[in-house]
Amino acid sequence: MSIRVEVIEALSKKAVELFRADQAALGPETRFIEDLGAKSIDMVKFSALLEDIYEVEVPYMEFVKKLTFGDAAAYIAGMFGE
Numbered sequence: 001m002s003i004r005v006e007v008i009e010a011l012s013k014k015a016v017e018l019f020r021a022d023q024a025a026l027g028p029e030t031r032f033i034e035d036l037g038a039k040s041i042d043m044v045k046f047s048a049l050l051e052d053i054y055e056v057e058v059p060y061m062e063f064v065k066k067l068t069f070g071d072a073a074a075y076i077a078g079m080f081g082e
Contacts, residue, residue: 003082004028007050007073014049018042028070040064050076 012026019036032038032046047058050072056079066072 003054003077003080004070004073006053007076008069010049010053011046011069011072014046018045026069028068028073030069031067032069032072033067046072054079 008026008028012021012023012030015021015026015030015036016023019038019042021036030036032043036042038046043064044060047060047063050056050063051058054076056076058076063072063075066075
């Protein structure tokens with residue numbers, strides 16, 4: 001499984017936990033703010049999740065520029081040259 005797919009799955013599971021979202025409706029096009037209503041604390045939780053999973057630093061100010069799960073997945077995958 002590619003890192004991008006793993007990241008989207010991890011973000012989807014976290015969205016279910018935080019927002020009680022329907023996991024089947026979540027995917028690469030899911031928007032953090034417009035679709036989920038994520039606030040800054042939620043974005044911190046998403047970035048911390050990815051830091052824990054991939055053992056990388058995910059700067060908050062850079063992460064909040066990612067509009068969708070797909071954008072976030074591409075960003076993390078890029079850290080690993082994917």
